[in-house]
Amino acid sequence: MTSGVDLGRPQTQSVGSDEDVVRVRQLVRTVAVAVRLSLVDQTKVVTAASELARNTLVYGGGGTVEVTAIDNGRRPGIRIVFADSGPGIADLDLALTDGYTTGGGLGLGLSGARRLVDEFDVQTAPGQGTRITITKWSR
Amino acid sequence: MERVPILKIGNILLVSIQVDMSDQTAVALQEDLAERIVATGCHGVIIDITALDIVDSFVGRMLSTIASISRVLDAETVVVGMRPAVAITLVELGLSLNGIRTALNVERGMELIAIDRADDDHDDPDDDLVPEPTASP
Amino acid sequence: MALSADESGRLGELLTSRAELVTQRWTEIIAGQLRGRLSQAELVRQVQELHRALVDALSKGAVDLNAEDATELRAVLAEFSRGQARQGFSATETATGVFALKEALLSVLQADQDAGTLRDYVSFSALVDQMGLFTFETFVRTRESLIADQAEQLLELSTPVVKLWEGVVAVPLVGTLDSARAQVVMERLLQTLVDTGSPYAIIDITGVPAVDTQVAQHILKTVVAARLMGADCIISGIRPQIAQTIVALGIEFGDIATKASLADALRHVLRLTGVEASRRQSRREA
Numbered sequence: 001m002t003s004g005v006d007l008g009r010p011q012t013q014s015v016g017s018d019e020d021v022v023r024v025r026q027l028v029r030t031v032a033v034a035v036r037l038s039l040v041d042q043t044k045v046v047t048a049a050s051e052l053a054r055n056t057l058v059y060g061g062g063g064t065v066e067v068t069a070i071d072n073g074r075r076p077g078i079r080i081v082f083a084d085s086g087p088g089i090a091d092l093d094l095a096l097t098d099g100y101t102t103g104g105g106l107g108l109g110l111s112g113a114r115r116l117v118d119e120f121d122v123q124t125a126p127g128q129g130t131r132i133t134i135t136k137w138s139r
Numbered sequence: 140m141e142r143v144p145i146l147k148i149g150n151i152l153l154v155s156i157q158v159d160m161s162d163q164t165a166v167a168l169q170e171d172l173a174e175r176i177v178a179t180g181c182h183g184v185i186i187d188i189t190a191l192d193i194v195d196s197f198v199g200r201m202l203s204t205i206a207s208i209s210r211v212l213d214a215e216t217v218v219v220g221m222r223p224a225v226a227i228t229l230v231e232l233g234l235s236l237n238g239i240r241t242a243l244n245v246e247r248g249m250e251l252i253a254i255d256r257a258d259d260d261h262d263d264p265d266d267d268l269v270p271e272p273t274a275s276p
Numbered sequence: 277m278a279l280s281a282d283e284s285g286r287l288g289e290l291l292t293s294r295a296e297l298v299t300q301r302w303t304e305i306i307a308g309q310l311r312g313r314l315s316q317a318e319l320v321r322q323v324q325e326l327h328r329a330l331v332d333a334l335s336k337g338a339v340d341l342n343a344e345d346a347t348e349l350r351a352v353l354a355e356f357s358r359g360q361a362r363q364g365f366s367a368t369e370t371a372t373g374v375f376a377l378k379e380a381l382l383s384v385l386q387a388d389q390d391a392g393t394l395r396d397y398v399s400f401s402a403l404v405d406q407m408g409l410f411t412f413e414t415f416v417r418t419r420e421s422l423i424a425d426q427a428e429q430l431l432e433l434s435t436p437v438v439k440l441w442e443g444v445v446a447v448p449l450v451g452t453l454d455s456a457r458a459q460v461v462m463e464r465l466l467q468t469l470v471d472t473g474s475p476y477a478i479i480d481i482t483g484v485p486a487v488d489t490q491v492a493q494h495i496l497k498t499v500v501a502a503r504l505m506g507a508d509c510i511i512s513g514i515r516p517q518i519a520q521t522i523v524a525l526g527i528e529f530g531d532i533a534t535k536a537s538l539a540d541a542l543r544h545v546l547r548l549t550g551v552e553a554s555r556r557q558s559r560r561e562a
Contacts, residue, residue, distance in 0.1 A: 018161040025159060025193065040463060043193055043224040047232060050195040054162070098233055108196045112232035219506065223466030226501035241506035243473050248506075 010068040015056045015084075024053040024065045028080060035069045035076040036138050045078060045136040048113035052082045052132055055109050059102070060084025060130055070135070077118075077137035085129035092122060143168045145175050151183040151252060152176065152214075153245070157190045165201045172205055176212045183252035184209050187245055189220030199234045206239045215255050217241065217248040279339045283399045288334030291327065294384045299327050301380035306373050313365075322359075325352055326374070330407075341406040350410065357411040361418035370415045374408040435461045437468040444476045444545050445469065446538065450483030458494035465498060469507045476549070477502055478541045482513030492527045499532050508548075510534070512541035 011031065013024050028049040032042040049065070056063045063084030070079050089095045098111045114120040119135035140163050146153045152175055154168065172184065186202065188194065194202075206216040219242045229236070242248040279287065291298060303323045307316065329352040338345035353374070360370040378401045385393050435457065440446045445468050447461060465477055479495060481487070487495075499509040512535040514522075522529065535541040 018163045022159050022161050029192070040224045040227050040459075043222075043228045044231065047193045047195050047228050050193060050197075051232075054195075054197060108233050112196060112234070115231050115233065116228065217506075221505045223463060223470060223501070223505065226466060226504040227462065227497070229504055230497045230501045235500070236504060241504060243469060243475060243506045247473065247475060 010066045013065045013067070014062070015053050015065055015082075016062040017057070021050060021053045021057060024067075025050050027065075027067050028078070031067050031069050031078050032136070035078050037078065037136060038139060041136060041139065044116040045080075045134075048116040048134055048136075049080055051109040051113045052080075052134070055132075056082045056084045056130075060086030063129075072137070075138050077135055079133065079135045082132045082134075083129065084131075088126045088128045088130055089122070089124040090126050092124060096122075140164055140167065142171065145171060147175075147179055147181065150181055150256075151185055151249060152179065152181045153185050153187065155187040155190070159192075160198065162197055165198055169201055169205055169208070173208050173212065176209055176214050182214050182256055183249075184214050184216040185245060185248045185252070186216065186218045187220050187248075188218060188225075189222070189244075191225065192222070194221070194225050194229060194234075196232065196234055199229065199236055202239055203236060210238075215240070215252050217251050219243065219245050219248040279399050279403055281337065281339065283396060284334050284337065284339050286396060287400050287403070288331055290381075290384065291331050291334070295327065295331075297384055298377075298380050299323050301383050302327070302376050305376035305379055309369060309372060309376075310365075314363075322356060322373075326356060326377075329353075340403065341410055349407075353407055353411050354414045357414040358418045361415045361422065367412055367415050367419075371408045371412045374411050375404060377407075378404050431457060431460055435464055437464050439472060439474070440478065440542060441546065443472075443474045443549060444478065444542065445472060445474045446478040446480060446542075448480045448483065448538070451485075453481075453484055453487065453491045453494075455490050455494065458491050462494060462498040462501070466501055466505065469502060469505060475507045476545045477507055477509045478538060478545065479509055479511050480513045480538045480541070481511065481518070482515070482538070484515075484518070487518050487521060489525050489527065492522060492525065496527070496529070496532070508533070510541045510544060512536065512538050 011027055013027050014020060015024060025046050028046050029042065032045050037045065053065055056065065061084065063082065063086070066081040066083070068079045068081075070077050094100055096111050096114065098108065100111075101109075110122075113134065117134040117136045119133075121133040122130065123132075124130040140161070141158055143154060143156055143158070143160070143164060145168075146155075152172065154172065156168075158164070160168070175181070176184065184205070186205065191198070202216075202218055206218075209216045217240045218236070221241060240251060242251050299320075303316075303320055306323065307314075307319055310319070329349045333343075333346040333349040336345035338349070340346070341350065356373070357370050360373070381400055381404075382397065385397055435447065435449075437445055437447050445465070447465050449461065453461075465479070468474070469477060479498070481495075495511065499511070502509045510533045511529075514534055514536075533541075533544065535544055
């Protein structure tokens with residue numbers, strides 16, 4: 001992961017229901033506006049957050065989302081961490097393939113979200129939960 | 140849970156999504172619409188998403204499902220008012236919204252449905268319209 | 277390197293008591309260098325302002341440029357170098373404008389030599405060096421922001437979206453398309469579709485000398501995004517070399533309409549809208 005100085009305190013939102021996914025979207029939108037992402041980039045990062053927060057809820061059995069405004073010295077950005085203590089992902093490469101799903105969705109959540117952000121990092125192991133970190137920089 | 144209102148205008152059902160929908164609300168809308176199509180006998184459904192600042196894969200799938208359901212119920216669905224940023228994001232996400240017809244605004248959506256019904260009705264004895272190949276927009 | 281309080285006081289005193297001589301010498305040196313590119317009155321005004329700010333800072337007890345007492349001095353220096361950068365002076369000319377103070381001081385100090393003069397001079401020049409470097413930095417920053425502004429203006433200029441007909445907009449692309457510009461064009465075009473309610477867009481690439489995979493991808497994505505919004509894109513003016521590149525790169529244009537020229541594209545669109553219009557008409561008659 002790249003280094004970055006945290007601008008503000010990280011904001012945490014627990015994800016335990018549908019409504020929480022909506023709250024995550026709103027929180028991400030607020031921070032994305034604060035770090036001056038362009039409208040298209042705001043839309044991209046909020047959409048990615050929506051996909052990943054839903055994954056946290058559906059596959060991870062709930063968890064937390066942490067949103068932080070960051071700055072790497074040259075430009076500001078937003079970093080979001082999705083953490084759950086669910087079953088984890090057994091085959092990450094497969095999970096990142098377009099169209100692969102175990103939950104009856106479109107199979108675009110993980111792979112699609114990765115295309116919408118600048119940095120994408122997954123830490124997972126079977127039985128160890130999943131921790132996904134995404135970063136989007138302002139242009 | 141919030142519910143999205145469905146308005147009936149002439150022969151068309153108009154759904155204007157104004158809230159940041161939770162997944163439950165989206166599923167409820169899907170069910171409500173199917174019921175209203177049958178109850179009203181409408182042949183067109185317009186879903187206005189001008190106010191939506193994001194469309195993720197869940198909402199995308201909901202739109203596709205609504206289009207498929209209404210087709211089974213002999214109604215044409217047109218999704219209107221998608222914002223440029225949303226469209227760009229959907230392309231990047233890899234969501235193509237297959238089988239969904241789209242138009243820039245409600246007015247154009249209504250035109251699209253009208254043209255469609257005209258094509259459908261061409262076998263009516265009092266309709267002298269010559270059948271033409273459909274230009275897909 | 278900071279001045280001691282004593283040195284700072286002595287420098288302040290020197291600058292005040294010999295104000296006229298220092299500013300006069302200072303002005304002469306800069307004027308010699310600029311060779312009349314700045315009016316004498318303007319130059320004198322600038323030098324006097326710098327002189328006044330420096331004396332002010334020293335009288336408040338500032339011992340180096342980063343001190344709080346030197347805030348106004350920094351502001352004056354920044355203003356000076358911003359002005360120079362905007363008026364097209366070089367970085368060297370700008371920095372030398374401040375360094376000239378050293379020479380002016382030297383000529384004043386030479387007049388009354390006593391022990392410690394040399395040491396004072398060395399300390400003074402450290403402060404002047406600091407000021408010079410600060411000016412230089414501000415200068416570079418100003419230039420950078422000027423360049424950024426111009427790049428943005430250029431981007432604005434180079435991506436016009438024009439209304440061609442009722443319901444038809446066109447983007448005539450001219451010049452090299454890089455990824456950033458392609459993205460701007462994409463967003464602007466889609467927004468225009470919404471604003472004008474136009475269901476047809478023509479992307480004319482007659483003036484584009486070459487496309488690479490990335491740019492072709494951007495154009496493709498624009499077409500798909502427009503379709504999602506309920507509008508149709510036609511690409512016109514594909515040059516033979518570009519057509520060859522597209523095929524060689526294996527880029528799939530699929531069912532996207534392509535036309536040889538902008539005129540052909542417009543004709544194509546009008547035919548399509550004509551169909552719709554005639555249908556609507558026949559429906560009304562029906």
